[in-house]
Amino acid sequence: MSTVVELDGVSRTFPGSPPVEAVKEASLVVEAGDYVAIFGPSGSGKSTLLHILGCLDTATTGSYRLLGQNVGDLSDGLRTSLRGSEVGFVFQAFHLLPYRTVLENVTTGLIYNRTPRRARRRLAIDALERVGLGHRLDFTPRQLSGGERQRVAIARAVAAQPSLLLCDEPTGNLDTRTTSSILDLFDDLLTDGLTLMVITHEQAISQRAERRVEMVDGMLSEERGR
Amino acid sequence: MTEPQVKPLEHRIVRSRFSFRDLVAEATSGMLARPGRTVLTVLGTVLGVAALVATLGLAKTAGNQIVTRFDALAATSVSVGNRSEGFFFGPSSRDTSVIPWDAEDRMMRLNGVVSAGTLTRVDTEGQLISSVPINDPMGQSEFAMEVLATSSGLFDAVVGQLSTGRYFDAGHSERGDPVAVLGPGAAARLNITRVDQQPAIFVGDTILVVIGIVDDVAREPSILDSVIIPDGTARRLFGTEAPAEVHILTELGAAQLIGEQAALALAPDETEQLRVSVPREPQAVRSGVESDVNTLFLVLGGVSLLVGAIGIANVTLVSVLERVGEIGLRRAVGAARRHIASQFLVESAAMGFVGGIMGASAGVLTIVAVSANKEWTPVLDLAVPLLAPIAGAVVGLVAGLYPSWRASTLEPVDALRGGT
Numbered sequence: 132m133s134t135v136v137e138l139d140g141v142s143r144t145f146p147g148s149p150p151v152e153a154v155k156e157a158s159l160v161v162e163a164g165d166y167v168a169i170f171g172p173s174g175s176g177k178s179t180l181l182h183i184l185g186c187l188d189t190a191t192t193g194s195y196r197l198l199g200q201n202v203g204d205l206s207d208g209l210r211t212s213l214r215g216s217e218v219g220f221v222f223q224a225f226h227l228l229p230y231r232t233v234l235e236n237v238t239t240g241l242i243y244n245r246t247p248r249r250a251r252r253r254l255a256i257d258a259l260e261r262v263g264l265g266h267r268l269d270f271t272p273r274q275l276s277g278g279e280r281q282r283v284a285i286a287r288a289v290a291a292q293p294s295l296l297l298c299d300e301p302t303g304n305l306d307t308r309t310t311s312s313i314l315d316l317f318d319d320l321l322t323d324g325l326t327l328m329v330i331t332h333e334q335a336i337s338q339r340a341e342r343r344v345e346m347v348d349g350m351l352s353e354e355r356g357r
Numbered sequence: 358m359t360e361p362q363v364k365p366l367e368h369r370i371v372r373s374r375f376s377f378r379d380l381v382a383e384a385t386s387g388m389l390a391r392p393g394r395t396v397l398t399v400l401g402t403v404l405g406v407a408a409l410v411a412t413l414g415l416a417k418t419a420g421n422q423i424v425t426r427f428d429a430l431a432a433t434s435v436s437v438g439n440r441s442e443g444f445f446f447g448p449s450s451r452d453t454s455v456i457p458w459d460a461e462d463r464m465m466r467l468n469g470v471v472s473a474g475t476l477t478r479v480d481t482e483g484q485l486i487s488s489v490p491i492n493d494p495m496g497q498s499e500f501a502m503e504v505l506a507t508s509s510g511l512f513d514a515v516v517g518q519l520s521t522g523r524y525f526d527a528g529h530s531e532r533g534d535p536v537a538v539l540g541p542g543a544a545a546r547l548n549i550t551r552v553d554q555q556p557a558i559f560v561g562d563t564i565l566v567v568i569g570i571v572d573d574v575a576r577e578p579s580i581l582d583s584v585i586i587p588d589g590t591a592r593r594l595f596g597t598e599a600p601a602e603v604h605i606l607t608e609l610g611a612a613q614l615i616g617e618q619a620a621l622a623l624a625p626d627e628t629e630q631l632r633v634s635v636p637r638e639p640q641a642v643r644s645g646v647e648s649d650v651n652t653l654f655l656v657l658g659g660v661s662l663l664v665g666a667i668g669i670a671n672v673t674l675v676s677v678l679e680r681v682g683e684i685g686l687r688r689a690v691g692a693a694r695r696h697i698a699s700q701f702l703v704e705s706a707a708m709g710f711v712g713g714i715m716g717a718s719a720g721v722l723t724i725v726a727v728s729a730n731k732e733w734t735p736v737l738d739l740a741v742p743l744l745a746p747i748a749g750a751v752v753g754l755v756a757g758l759y760p761s762w763r764a765s766t767l768e769p770v771d772a773l774r775g776g777t
Contacts, residue, residue: 187689187769208693212373215691222773226686230390243373243691
């Protein structure tokens with residue numbers, strides 16, 4: 132089994148007076164196929180950690196390896212390329228393009244990472260079928276419910292077949308029933324061999340994960356012996 | 358843990374890429390997704406380009422129109438004078454003129470001449486001109502006036518019209534009859550309004566019978582204030598030695614040709630003594646008119662285009678702020694800064710291009726509408742409507758520079774915090 136994520140003493144400090152240390156000495160190893168939930172209250176540094184994991188931000192100290200690459204050593208352009216091909220994101224706010232169709236939204240995830248033009252449509256439709264939206268290709272996000280929108284976002288994130296899927300409060304805007312259907316979808320994706328990290332402030336969500344890591348005041352602690 | 362052997366990073370990471378085709382597709386579908394907004398955005402550019410196209414077209418159309426009218430008159434006019442003296446009524450025509458008295462006949466033999474005639478200032482040695490010599494102590498009855506000698510064909514050559522009476526003919530000239538035709542100005546000063554009773558005027562002691570009064574002439578307006586007598590009469594009574602000028606009315610388009618032939622026909626051995634004046638080439642007149650009209654309106658068009666550019670820049674900037682979430686998302690899925698910048702640049706250039714097309718159409722419609730209204734022939738350089746969209750695209754490109762730079766400098770983390 133190969134290692135996907137390798138955090139070693141990662142800290143992230145935001146300058147200011149006083150400086151804010153959002154992530155403190157975080158160390159974590161995630162193997163391929165893991166389902167990790169990082170849970171904690173608001174303001175505990177979860178989102179900052181996710182940004183570092185997704186190569187959107189870099190650690191102030193410590194080292195982060197994604198698929199063996201030391202992300203801290205990479206230029207901005209290479210980090211961009213790395214996350215474009217290896218990381219999929221699902222955000223609480225969905226971040227769909229409101230005036231484009233569902234299919235176009237999913238294709239957006241394939242434009243920049245050298246997916247051949249001809250393969251994109253097929254990959255996007257496959258991904259949408261996996262999330263159960265194969266019949267909504269030409270809808271716009273405005274015509275969809277919240278749960279459907281998040282499914283589109285998930286389809287966009289997995290269409291490029293990333294090594295790591297990062298979800299930031301994926302069910303934060305959804306009701307209970309929709310939430311459980313999204314979590315069921317995550318289980319399905321895992322059986323396809325995806326590595327999944329979910330960030331949430333809800334205990335209930337984190338219960339579905341194989342590994343639960345609690346984050347409090349920027350520090351990680353994994354629950355053992357479940 | 359042992360350090361795993363990894364290849365150099367650059368060789369493992371697949372570099373992000375945004376092909377030109379994808380770029381254009383993304384930029385235009387963003388634009389086409391909201392057509393109403395696109396139209397509003399490009400309105401300024403539409404107006405600017407429309408103003409420019411309409412200006413260029415109307416200037417050309419009007420220029421063409423002016424030339425058409427000008428042609429009918431000025432472009433058919435040729436005149437010949439002596440080089441050695443002032444062109445118009447030089448001081449001493451009798452000394453040097455090489456124009457023969459039969460200039461009119463010589464000209465009429467040229468193909469393309471409609472009418473021709475000589476025009477000479479008669480030296481009256483300062484004699485004053487009066488009508489019937491009554492002694493009116495209260496009013497002035499003697500005037501200093503120009504006396505012109507012409508051949509009978511001159512009147513047609515200057516496109517003259519009589520208000521009453523007749524113009525003299527070749528017979529009057531041959532016999533040297535003491536007759537005169539008055540310009541309207543001269544007639545008014547001499548208080549002569551009708552010729553049926555054969556009023557007489559005096560040039561010094563020389564008596565002349567007035568046989569006609571001129572109403573107007575299209576050329577040589579000096580005729581209007583003069584006393585006009587036949588060539589032969591001038592020779593007999595005043596000793597005029599040679600005609601000073603020849604005026605020729607040609608058929609349309611023949612002016613240049615007649616201009617080349619006239620000197621040779623008049624004085625084959627002394628052509629260098631003659632100065633031939635032909636109208637400017639119509640092309641030269643046309644471009645002259647155009648440049649006059651154009652300058653002002655091109656400035657106006659340029660200003661509206663500038664306003665259009667500011668409009669696009671504004672909306673693009675607003676749309677960058679509005680689409681922060683989209684920018685963050687694109688950065689998250691692997692778009693590099695330059696990909697974001699190029700997308701917004703191409704979007705604004707495409708909007709300018711569309712604005713240019715709409716503006717060119719509106720401009721052409723304006724030209725056609727105005728021309729139809731004025732019953733003109735619409736004339737437009739084909740390059741103008743074809744280049745207009747390119748001009749619009751350049752405007753959009755320039756307008757998009759700053760907003761797209763702003764978009765590319767957004768940090769993805771900050772961009773994702775907002776969003777839809």
